[in-house]
Amino acid sequence: MGPGPISADPRVLRAMSAALVGQYDPAMTGYMNEVMELYRGVFKTQNEQTLLIDGTSRAGIEAALVSLVEPGQKVLVPIFGRFGYLLKEIAGRIGADVVVREKEWGQVFTPAEIESAIREEKPHLLALVQGDTSTTMNQPLEEIGALCAAHGVLFYTDATASLGGNDFRADEWGIDAATAGLQKCLGGPSGSAPITLSDQAVDVIRSRRHVEEGIDDGSTGQGVRIASNYFDLSQILDYWGPARLNHHTEATSMLYGARECARLLLAEGMDNAVARHALHGRAMAEGLKGLGLTLFGDTAHKMNNVVAVHIPDGINGDAARAAMLNDYGIEIGTSFGPLHGKVWRIGTMGYNARKDAVMLTLAALEQVLRTGGVTVPASGGVQAALEVYGA
Amino acid sequence: MGPGPISADPRVLRAMSAALVGQYDPAMTGYMNEVMELYRGVFKTQNEQTLLIDGTSRAGIEAALVSLVEPGQKVLVPIFGRFGYLLKEIAGRIGADVVVREKEWGQVFTPAEIESAIREEKPHLLALVQGDTSTTMNQPLEEIGALCAAHGVLFYTDATASLGGNDFRADEWGIDAATAGLQKCLGGPSGSAPITLSDQAVDVIRSRRHVEEGIDDGSTGQGVRIASNYFDLSQILDYWGPARLNHHTEATSMLYGARECARLLLAEGMDNAVARHALHGRAMAEGLKGLGLTLFGDTAHKMNNVVAVHIPDGINGDAARAAMLNDYGIEIGTSFGPLHGKVWRIGTMGYNARKDAVMLTLAALEQVLRTGGVTVPASGGVQAALEVYGA
Known part of the structure; x- marks a missing residue:
């Protein structure tokens, strides 16, 4: 009964003990497509690019930030708890020019405060935690997407601790990228990070597409190369998409678990x-x-x-x-x-x-x-x- | 019956359906310690720092390289198949000065060829695949560690596809860092990457220790900061060690699976x-x-x-x-x-x-x-x- 990870739903754990299938077995790619559709429902989005990152929730955060932000680009992080500092930390490590606003722990930001910071800082991307378990606060996001759109700012949110247990509407709220984990309200174990990306976010990512040597088909080489292979969303999108580009070997049992988490949630509504x-x-x-x-x-x-x-x-x-x-x-x-x-x-x-x-x-x-x-x-x-x- | 991922051992899948326990529950930290000891047996090493990276096998590779190599440092990659190119790719993305030697696919390098390349290039680190499934070749490693030690070069090997099915002796062969995955000879699903680090490798990593903001105890700030939070081995070692520093939330079900893989292998010998x-x-x-x-x-x-x-x-x-x-x-x-x-x-x-x-x-x-x-x-x-x- 802590702040997470929590006891997983036994149905999720049972789903994870299913036999594996090969990486490009039609059954497996079918499951991948199904997972994409299921998580569109969970995130309340029509985003084509909705998939899993193979790692814990902070793997999802790092994949989003390292793929969306080039070194030197400005990232604004409004911080109202420990996980705001984590966004600052991750963005800083990948070389972003990170600027922050800080709230006393136990409070949230008003939209006006965030708009004011956006006007002052003119960031490339706003990175904002939705639910910060360190303080238990749930940052209202309803108005933030429109503010970001008005100022030409990409809007990323970390919904790890909130998704499934608090209202979340990726499309309606104008969110460009959101990531989560299974080990909170989704009722599964840590180790898989659902992510959804708007078309605008995908455009940014695809502009940095560099297929790795050894399997490069010659279509590569644009934009600033993403400084991580594992978290290179441009390749990961091609692995989850029709190209089925070889990248990592999907963590099949975790995918089974993530699939069951979403099935249970959507069955409940x-x-x-x-x-x-x-x-x-x-x-x-x-x-x-x-x-x-x-x-x-x-x-x-x-x-x-x-x-x-x-x-x-x-x-x-x-x-x-x-x-x-x-x-x-x-x-x-x-x-x-x-x-x-x-x-x-x-x-x-x-x-x-x-x-x-x-x-x-x-x-x-x-x-x-x-x-x-x-x-x-x-x-x-x-x-x-x-x-x-x-x- | 492909080159991996393969059908997991049903006993591993059953182990993964066990109920979760809290991240700092003594039962969980006990399992973590047990996993460290089990993988010392699998890698044939006395290395204290033997643990799991929460991601697929290439997550282990990236964690090792980004933590051991600073941008601009030279990495030598002898390439004899697709996964040599992957090491080149990952090292390049993190900003290393990568130099390579290439072999016709279907062949391996002689120790003399590797020594000659080390003499010419004087790299900070040698990154060498053991078993490259793309060609099915198994690169002999017995003499490479001594060559690296003689020239003051760190020796990293990717044993993803070979460990458990081919002889591997981390200590006897003088390996500073090795990583693997579960989805080949270890008989588990993809999604957890065992890693072992020599004392020398740990010294390099600890010299770059920067604890993330929000939980920093003031002990931080040495060396060139590792350009990834998720793959920062200096923090991951402190998470697996007595400090139990908060980092990611360990992927508990994958840890259960990794534990069972090692238990089965060590029971067999x-x-x-x-x-x-x-x-x-x-x-x-x-x-x-x-x-x-x-x-x-x-x-x-x-x-x-x-x-x-x-x-x-x-x-x-x-x-x-x-x-x-x-x-x-x-x-x-x-x-x-x-x-x-x-x-x-x-x-x-x-x-x-x-x-x-x-x-x-x-x-x-x-x-x-x-x-x-x-x-x-x-x-x-x-x-x-x-x-x-x-x-």
């Missing part, structure tokens, strides 16, 4: 999945308040799938987390940087966005708090949660 | 596994000759786990491959570049290094050859294979 995360997230938050704890941050902008609470006085936060894990088999998290040891973070995401998971966590936490010396109302957590559930 | 690949590889090669086909290349240096044969006159190579797949459910490959459409490549690796797999493939190929208009001796393939098996 994306809006229903978001509503489920909202319900169980609210039950968890109210339950924690019912235990006398104080929520962290601007809760009007809290992600549905994770909540942070101030660790109460008189208890050792790490000892309490250890007791939750060792005595009750439930993992909860702390956070990074300024919040390390100050808050606990508790997730309700993916397969763990369930009533029994919420109730058991609140029941166990009540025991751990009391044993740790904190005065807690008996059954205050589970009663508050049950009220949310309408029981 | 690495030398026994190599002998198994040699036996079934010889049976396949003799069987193909028994069908009247001609082997490609310097067979004295053929990898145990894959064989290439010239496509005989009078048959459409791609149609025959399609018939193998569609009528018999068996995948075989062609090759790249100068060998595309000229040879078929047939693997006997990992879970497919089995007598029944060899016999069925030869039986089916006999039918496909005859149907395609090639005159083949009745049962010539399976009889020749049975002689190898001593039946």
Whole structure:
């Protein structure tokens, strides 16, 4: 019940144990095409170029940034938590001219603040986290795409922690590139990073197409070469597209898992999945308040799938987390940087966005708090949660 | 039965469906430590830094090269097939000064040729493929480490296609860095790249340690920063080490799979596994000759786990491959570049290094050859294979 990775859906794990097929077996390329279509549904996009990067969620981030941004181009990163710093870090490593704006942890940016920064900095690309689990804040994105379009800025968002549990609309919100991971609201294991790219993003990427030596058909050699082979989206698009250009060997079992994550979500309906995360997230938050704890941050902008609470006085936060894990088999998290040891973070995401998971966590936490010396109302957590559930 | 990826061992796939545990759960960090020890056995090394990169085999290559080589440093790549070009490509993308030597496809380099190139080029690092599936050649490495040490050159080898099926001795052969993948002789799916690093390689990497902003403890800032966050081995070592520095979220299911691959190989014994690949590889090669086909290349240096044969006159190579797949459910490959459409490549690796797999493939190929208009001796393939098996 931490901020992710979370327990994967058993159906996803079963899907991953299916027999492998060859890299260019029609069954395999059929699965790849199916995965593209499934993730169009998950991202709410018509983008042809919607596929998987073979690595964890930050592999998706790096693939997007290294392919969309040339060394020296300006990237604007509004930072409201640890994962904003990660975008800054990754963009900096690939040689971008990175400029940032920073928000106090626990807050989000207004569209006006972002527009003002765009006017001042005139970046090539805006890189903005949607849900930053370090603070539990969910940055509103609805108006950002139009701002970027008006100023000729590419708009990339990291939806790793938010996708599937919070509203996300790639096309409607004018997002040029978005990446995610399976290990949060999608209910799978870490190791595959879904990505979607607008036509405009694809044009930027294709302008840098350099097919690797050994399989080059002579069509290569334009633009500034992407400084990574593994994350070269121009080649990866050709591997997922009709050209079936040889690049990496697709991580077949992870693809099976990613496929099942999307199938389950789309069968449920994306809006229903978001509503489920909202319900169980609210039950968890109210339950924690019912235990006398104080929520962290601007809760009007809290992600549905994770909540942070101030660790109460008189208890050792790490000892309490250890007791939750060792005595009750439930993992909860702390956070990074300024919040390390100050808050606990508790997730309700993916397969763990369930009533029994919420109730058991609140029941166990009540025991751990009391044993740790904190005065807690008996059954205050589970009663508050049950009220949310309408029981 | 292609050159890989191959059918994974069902035991590996079952291991991958185990429930996930949290990223810093003592069970998970225990598994990580266990994986490090297991792969020391697989690589035949005492290297403390033996771990997994979360991506396909070329992710391991890029992690090694981008972390060991600074832009402008010279890398020498002796090329004897498509995957030598891949090393050149990856090293070039990261800004290395790449120099190459090239061999006709189907041959390997002598130690004297490599020493001569080292003397002429004085590279920072030698990057050499062990087994190049594009030509099926297995480059002898026994003497190369000593040559590199004598000249102060770091020695990296790509053992993706060879490890587990051909002799490999990281320590005895003086290898500073080696990477692999699961989808060949290790019997697993693509998506995790085992890597081992000598103390000397670790020193080079640690000299470039820059902890990412957001979690930096102030200990950072030496050397030329590695131009990738995802492949920054200095941080990845700290994630796998006692510091447990937050970096990516380990791909847990892939780690379970990698762990099971190594457990199975070590239970069999690495030398026994190599002998198994040699036996079934010889049976396949003799069987193909028994069908009247001609082997490609310097067979004295053929990898145990894959064989290439010239496509005989009078048959459409791609149609025959399609018939193998569609009528018999068996995948075989062609090759790249100068060998595309000229040879078929047939693997006997990992879970497919089995007598029944060899016999069925030869039986089916006999039918496909005859149907395609090639005159083949009745049962010539399976009889020749049975002689190898001593039946």
